[in-house]
Amino acid sequence: MAAKTTEKKDELLHDHNHDGVDRRGFLKCMAWAGTGAFCVLRGGVLRSYALSRLPELGSKEMAGELSFAQISDSHMGFNKPANTDVVGTLKAAVDKINALSVEPEFLLHTGDISHLSKPEEFDTVDQILKGAKPKDIFYVPGEHDVLNDDGKQFLERYAKGGKGAGWYSFDKKGAHFIGLVNVMNLKAGGLGSLGHEQLEWLEDDVKHLKHSTPIVVFAHIPLWSVYPEWGWGTEDSAQALSYLKKFGSVTVLNGHIHQTMQKVEGNVTFHTAASTAFPQPQPGKADSPGPMKVPAEQLKSVLGITDVNFVRGQQALAVVDSTLA
Amino acid sequence: MSRSVSVAVLIAVGILSAGALHIGSRDFSAAAAQQKPAAPEVKIDNFSFGPATLNVSVGTTVTWTNHDDIPHTVVSSDDPKAFKSKVLDSDEKFSFKFEKAGTYPYFCSIHPKMTGKVIVQ
Numbered sequence: 001m002a003a004k005t006t007e008k009k010d011e012l013l014h015d016h017n018h019d020g021v022d023r024r025g026f027l028k029c030m031a032w033a034g035t036g037a038f039c040v041l042r043g044g045v046l047r048s049y050a051l052s053r054l055p056e057l058g059s060k061e062m063a064g065e066l067s068f069a070q071i072s073d074s075h076m077g078f079n080k081p082a083n084t085d086v087v088g089t090l091k092a093a094v095d096k097i098n099a100l101s102v103e104p105e106f107l108l109h110t111g112d113i114s115h116l117s118k119p120e121e122f123d124t125v126d127q128i129l130k131g132a133k134p135k136d137i138f139y140v141p142g143e144h145d146v147l148n149d150d151g152k153q154f155l156e157r158y159a160k161g162g163k164g165a166g167w168y169s170f171d172k173k174g175a176h177f178i179g180l181v182n183v184m185n186l187k188a189g190g191l192g193s194l195g196h197e198q199l200e201w202l203e204d205d206v207k208h209l210k211h212s213t214p215i216v217v218f219a220h221i222p223l224w225s226v227y228p229e230w231g232w233g234t235e236d237s238a239q240a241l242s243y244l245k246k247f248g249s250v251t252v253l254n255g256h257i258h259q260t261m262q263k264v265e266g267n268v269t270f271h272t273a274a275s276t277a278f279p280q281p282q283p284g285k286a287d288s289p290g291p292m293k294v295p296a297e298q299l300k301s302v303l304g305i306t307d308v309n310f311v312r313g314q315q316a317l318a319v320v321d322s323t324l325a
Numbered sequence: 326m327s328r329s330v331s332v333a334v335l336i337a338v339g340i341l342s343a344g345a346l347h348i349g350s351r352d353f354s355a356a357a358a359q360q361k362p363a364a365p366e367v368k369i370d371n372f373s374f375g376p377a378t379l380n381v382s383v384g385t386t387v388t389w390t391n392h393d394d395i396p397h398t399v400v401s402s403d404d405p406k407a408f409k410s411k412v413l414d415s416d417e418k419f420s421f422k423f424e425k426a427g428t429y430p431y432f433c434s435i436h437p438k439m440t441g442k443v444i445v446q
Contacts (some may be wrong), residue, residue, distance in 0.1 A: 092394070116396060187402075189432065288393075
């Protein structure tokens, strides 16, 4: 099923939004505008769809017990050639969310809200996200959100009720959501880190839950080893995941790497979201993970990573779609 | 010993500022005559510190400059930290004067895979 929709996507050059712009034209002028994911929990299993694909989805795909949208890496304040209009591309993401036929219950922002942790950068994002129809927004910090002040500002603005550096959990329609912080106290030469205190809290947080409870974990840096050479992983994520082994359905949502990737490992499905601001190279395909300036004619290949989709036959834990944005 | 080291550093600085191929002898002698303290620079480029290992003499001020499109920091890996920059946006600099001999490992606290060290003799 996922394979079929993936093929279809590449042929699709028509005006699905009836806005006078076909897909290719839109990509040329808007680049990664409006990136984000629509997630729907159906039968206890989370499915994630790139926002750019939604016009092609039917009500059947969008229906479920619960739906929400994920956005990530808005990097407000970034103004280099890779994208000189991060305000515009974040607004485009909000427009896509508002255009959904099924309104998401809430939004998740998986970090790097700001580029330099400046108050005015956070203010701008807050202002733009006020325009989103879903009013509940849950955040976890990226490393760009905790510069210079050990995350005090983030905690004050976005995770007031949180523990430690701002981790927390909540329940929605039978699913248990856990926001983790893995960007604090990073060690020289190391990866993302959760730390002892947070791991203890996590173990305790899930102890009382039934094994059938769908679990959704979200954090900025991937909780799986995407590419440790670039720091794309979390050193103590294995321990965190060991506490979640007993659950039948675990979904992990991350940002940080500015591209979509998916992986299924046992009971856990991992997803990373694209950035609303700028793309980064595929692991190891450049000298460094810095912002990638994408000429229009190369855009499709850059966005084509979606073919990495990992799908497990009929019992697919995640029918994941790739992003073309 | 310290004299020969500082001359070597001056030459290195001369090469940097003269653009590698052409060293104006006038510049060099003028600098030497004024006994200017050497000011070696570490370039932050492509998510790495260059040079990754820098040898300087005691009393030298080292300056880091961020040439990337992404912010970085320069933070001592020691406990307690010998030095810690604020976040450096593109083209921003951080300087630190090394008063004591020793090896000073450091890293970017935002991208901890980026490491370097300054050896002070």
